Structure formats: structure tokens, C-alpha cells
Amino acid sequence: MRKDGKRRTARRLRSKLTPPAPRPSGGGGADAQLDALNLQLPPPPQPVGVYQSLVLIGKLAYASGHGPLRLDGTLITGRVGLDLDLATGKAAARQAGLTILATLRQALGSLEKVERVIKILGMVNCTPEFQEHPQVINGCSELFAQIWGPDNGVGARSAVGMNSLPSNIAVEIEAIFLLK
Amino acid sequence: MRKDGKRRTARRLRSKLTPPAPRPSGGGGADAQLDALNLQLPPPPQPVGVYQSLVLIGKLAYASGHGPLRLDGTLITGRVGLDLDLATGKAAARQAGLTILATLRQALGSLEKVERVIKILGMVNCTPEFQEHPQVINGCSELFAQIWGPDNGVGARSAVGMNSLPSNIAVEIEAIFLLK
Amino acid sequence: MRKDGKRRTARRLRSKLTPPAPRPSGGGGADAQLDALNLQLPPPPQPVGVYQSLVLIGKLAYASGHGPLRLDGTLITGRVGLDLDLATGKAAARQAGLTILATLRQALGSLEKVERVIKILGMVNCTPEFQEHPQVINGCSELFAQIWGPDNGVGARSAVGMNSLPSNIAVEIEAIFLLK
Numbered sequence: 001m002r003k004d005g006k007r008r009t010a011r012r013l014r015s016k017l018t019p020p021a022p023r024p025s026g027g028g029g030a031d032a033q034l035d036a037l038n039l040q041l042p043p044p045p046q047p048v049g050v051y052q053s054l055v056l057i058g059k060l061a062y063a064s065g066h067g068p069l070r071l072d073g074t075l076i077t078g079r080v081g082l083d084l085d086l087a088t089g090k091a092a093a094r095q096a097g098l099t100i101l102a103t104l105r106q107a108l109g110s111l112e113k114v115e116r117v118i119k120i121l122g123m124v125n126c127t128p129e130f131q132e133h134p135q136v137i138n139g140c141s142e143l144f145a146q147i148w149g150p151d152n153g154v155g156a157r158s159a160v161g162m163n164s165l166p167s168n169i170a171v172e173i174e175a176i177f178l179l180k
Numbered sequence: 181m182r183k184d185g186k187r188r189t190a191r192r193l194r195s196k197l198t199p200p201a202p203r204p205s206g207g208g209g210a211d212a213q214l215d216a217l218n219l220q221l222p223p224p225p226q227p228v229g230v231y232q233s234l235v236l237i238g239k240l241a242y243a244s245g246h247g248p249l250r251l252d253g254t255l256i257t258g259r260v261g262l263d264l265d266l267a268t269g270k271a272a273a274r275q276a277g278l279t280i281l282a283t284l285r286q287a288l289g290s291l292e293k294v295e296r297v298i299k300i301l302g303m304v305n306c307t308p309e310f311q312e313h314p315q316v317i318n319g320c321s322e323l324f325a326q327i328w329g330p331d332n333g334v335g336a337r338s339a340v341g342m343n344s345l346p347s348n349i350a351v352e353i354e355a356i357f358l359l360k
Numbered sequence: 361m362r363k364d365g366k367r368r369t370a371r372r373l374r375s376k377l378t379p380p381a382p383r384p385s386g387g388g389g390a391d392a393q394l395d396a397l398n399l400q401l402p403p404p405p406q407p408v409g410v411y412q413s414l415v416l417i418g419k420l421a422y423a424s425g426h427g428p429l430r431l432d433g434t435l436i437t438g439r440v441g442l443d444l445d446l447a448t449g450k451a452a453a454r455q456a457g458l459t460i461l462a463t464l465r466q467a468l469g470s471l472e473k474v475e476r477v478i479k480i481l482g483m484v485n486c487t488p489e490f491q492e493h494p495q496v497i498n499g500c501s502e503l504f505a506q507i508w509g510p511d512n513g514v515g516a517r518s519a520v521g522m523n524s525l526p527s528n529i530a531v532e533i534e535a536i537f538l539l540k
Contacts, residue, residue: 049494050501051517055478057420057538060237062479065518079488118235119242121354123520126344128259133346134229141230157231158245158354160303161344164486164521166493174481174518178237240417298415299422301534306524308439313526314409321410337411338425338534340483341524358417 030111030147034101037146041102042069042095048166053103061114061177063103065123067169068095077168081127084170086135092170093122093139100140100175101147108179117144117155118176125165125172133159140173210291210327214281217326221282222249222275228346233283241294241357243283245303247349248275257348261307264350266315272350273302273319280320280355281327288359297324297335298356305345305352313339320353390471390507394461397506401462402429402455408526413463421474421537423463425483427529428455437528441487444530446495452530453482453499460500460535461507468539477504477515478536485525485532493519500533 034041045066047053055062068076080089105111122137124130137159145153155176165172214221225246227233235242248256260269285291302317304310317339325333335355345352394401405426407413415422428436440449465471482497484490497519505513515536525532 049517049519050498050505050514051480052514053516055476055516057478062516062536064479064516065520116235118237119244120231121518123518128343128523130344131346131348133344138230145230154230154232156233156235156242156244156354157229158301158303158352159229159346160245160342160352162520163308163343163488163523164490164493166491166519168491172518172520174516176242296415298417299424300411308523310524311526311528313524318409325410334410334412336413336415336422336424336534337409338481338483338532339409339526340425340522340532343488343523356422 030114033147034111039098040071041105042071042099043073044102044106045069045099054107056107056179059115059179060118061104061108061179063100063175063177065172065174066096066099066103067166067172068092069099069102070095075167076170078170079125079127079168080136080170081130086132089124089126089136089170090139093124093137093173094143096171096173097140097143100173101143104177111147113179114148115178115180116152117148118178119156120144120173120175122157122159123162123165123172124159125168125170126161128161128163130161133161136171137173210294213327214291219278220251221285222251222279223253224282224286225249225279234287236287236359239295239359240298241284241287241359243280243355243357245352245354246276246279246283247346247352248272249279249282250275255347256350258350259305259307259348260316260350261310266312269304269306269316269350270319273304273317273353274323276351276353277320277323280353281323284357291327293359294328295358295360296332297328298358299336300324300353300355302337302339303342303345303352304339305348305350306341308341308343310341313341316351317353390474393507394471399458400431401465402431402459403433404462404466405429405459414467416467416539419475419539420478421464421468421539423460423535423537425532425534426456426459426463427526427532428452429459429462430455435527436530438530439485439487439528440496440530441490446492449484449486449496449530450499453484453497453533454503456531456533457500457503460533461503464537471507473539474508475538475540476512477508478538479516480504480533480535482517482519483522483525483532484519485528485530486521488521488523490521493521496531497533
């Protein structure tokens, strides 16, 4: 991916443009937040198709759609509004967020390499009658806000309802991050 | 968001790269077009979850999924093909576009800060039998073309059908813009 | 689109940052791969709404959602899991990929102008019970890997299920590419 040369240059460029990013309140950075919250990450997911989990382009990191991987490597499945209630759907979105963190940490070495969340697309496997997609996807968004703080950790977002997802996973979340 | 320093620099960089953007025909820019068309914007939407309505990254502005907010702050709801016909769905997409304009004007001060529409993702709350998503989403696309002109106002696009959307809104539209 | 000035500059900038991209193994570049695989591209699609098939922003190319256009200009339609089986759905995704290639070649002159696939969003028109979206979208992803090689041709990806798509097309795929 030749990210090193480009990332170094991007960092040099940015250092001329902007002041250093403030650290999230109450901690010593994103990795420390993960520890302080006692969070365990699932194993970084293996792609289940012809794609890469994360692609780095200059300062941008594009994360593929991630499902909710448990620590034991199994997936949270089911349809919200039918098999799963709102709280379980929200927990699944948080777990999908943890799975994205696992991918980021594997690819970048540290969550502190992320400057901010740019955007997430939160897709909920749900019934046609379901209307609380934002509350479900907050499970991921609140996690990211805990990790990177209430400004840098909170990006743009769409939260929508899908008629089906791969392997009947409860949510699939893709994201774009800005790197330092 | 530290946009000021980066945006200024982006503008300097661009001024070396490209000629000035042509103004949309028939008006004195995007804000004037809004007035000339007698368009009223709804109140800028408050996020209904843990996200920001707009995130600025260098020259790019990522707009969250926006619903069709009426001037009185209520949302246009219903499923196209069941509760709503094509014309009403298209009007909802136009209203979602106006809601995005409200977000842009609040964040940027002026719609003229937008150089062009890069891409929109138009998601229609509809029945499985519905097939006219492009005609629905044209409600937003035609508005943007009126505001920023037939070249800069027209971006890439996907228009697709969702089995459900938050609060049963008729459409949800997210967008990426290039700033001057 | 004023792409020429920006693209030239982008190329100059990149030439300072990164070594030349390696060619895909076994061929003389993307256009040669197309010939070597005996692939025929459909006619570049005409937008069926108010959008552009491809928008170029600096080094990034945003491709609109593309349907599976046959060589004769007709579309592959139907719902996977109901009207179409997995193999037919996968063939439709490959055809959508070929349609994206037709758009790229028309806009850029050559597929070799693409440095890498950044991300694709593969949307499958399918039943609520369908679970094999990744296998369907692999039809497009395997094609891109053949054209640009196993690294540059493979990007980030989401593969998801839609309750409906325009004109009942079997798949709709949008993509972001990095240009040289």
C-alpha cells in the first residue's frame, strides 16, 4: 500500500496547517482509553470475500463493512425487531465497532494513529417496521466517542435498514477515518 | 474541526491548479439562486444520535444522512409505493435536499463555499416492488443542479431502495461536497 | 470537470511521494489484461437521472451506482434468491463491474489511469432470507483483481442486501478509485 511515504508526507503537510489534535478528555489517548474502559477486541476479521479490511489512501483510511464479531470469533446474527430487541441490536453495533477497532489496531499498530472519525454508514438488519436505527448504531458511535473523544470520535453518519446482510449478521458498519 | 487553516490552504493550492469555477447560469451564485427560486430552508436538523451533521476534511464536506424536514420541523414519513406515490416521494427527496442545504449554510455561512457536488447516496423507503428510485432522488438532484448549476451541481449518485428508515422517513440522503 | 490540471498536478505530487506502481503480474497493464481475458465491455451507460456516471476530484474518481448492463444495452434484472440463483447473481455483479470499466475507459481513455480500487459498495437486490452477498459481489471484485492485480485491484468493500433497486436490476455497485 506504500502508505509510509505518503503518510509521513501527509503528516508533514498537516503540521503546517493545523495545531496538534487535542487528546480525548480523561485519558492518555485512544489506546489508553481502550484499557481504561476494560475493552477487549475480537480477533481482527478475515475478509470473507475478495476485499481488504482497510485501505489507506494518504491520510484517509477506508474500513470495509464490518460485522459484529464476538471475542470467540463467532458473529452476532439475527434481525432487529424480529429476533433481536433494540438493546441487543445496539450491543451488536458496539461489537461491530470493536471489530473495526481490531482492524485498525492490526493495520496501524495503534488507535492513536487515527485523528478523527470522518463518517460511518451503519446498516441494520431489521424488519420493515423498524424505526430506531439511530439508537442501534449509537452502540458503535458511543464507543468511538469513548475512544477518540466527543469531537474527534464523532463523525458524520447514516443509519439505515437493510432487508438482509451477509450470514444474517445483525449490523454491518463501514467507516472512513482521518489519520494523523 | 480546524477547518479554517486547512480550507485557506486548500484554496491557495487550488488557485494554482484550476481556473475559477464558473458561476451557475442565470444568477449571482448559489445563495442568489436560492432567493431567485423563492426557496425557504427548514431549520438545520439536530442530530438524532451520536453524530455530526457535517464533517469538514480539507476541501471535502461529508454530510450525514438527512431526512426530509419540513419548514415546521416535522418529517415527511411513509413508504413510497405504499403510503406515498412517486410525486410525493420526489417531493420528499427535494425536501431532504433542502435540509442538506440548511446544514451547509449553517456550517459554512454561505452555499457559495461549495464548489461542486461530488456524490450523493439517495435511499428510498419503499416497497420491494418499487423500481423508480432514480425519479424519486431526482427531487434532490434537480434542486442541487438549480443551486450550483448543471455541471457543479450534478455529482455521482446511487439511488436505492431500503426496507426501512429511521422514524419511517420517506427518504434519507447523504452527500459529499467539494469546497472552494 | 477541469480534471486535466488537477490530475497532472496530482501526478507530479505523487511522483515525489511514492515509487511507481507495480504492474499486475502476468500482463502489460490493465488494458492488456482486458484484452488477454477476452473481455468485451458494454456500452458506457447513460445516466438514467440527474447525475454523472463518474466525478473526478483530484486523484479520486467517484463512480455512481452502476447496474449490470449487457453488451446489447439491456439490464440483468431480478431478485437473487427468488428469480436468480447465486451464480446468476454473481454473473450480474461481474457485468456491473464491466459496466464500471466501460465508464472508466470512456472518461479516462485507459484503465491504466487507475492506480487502485479504494472501495466498492455492492448492493444486491435479494430476498430477506438471502445471506450470500459476499459471494455475489465477488463477481465484481474478482474482475477488478484480474484487471488491476491482487493488491491494487482489491479495495475495501461492503456487500449488503437491498429490498429493491432501480428497474429491478439484480445488483447496483458504486466505487471509488485512486488515479495515477
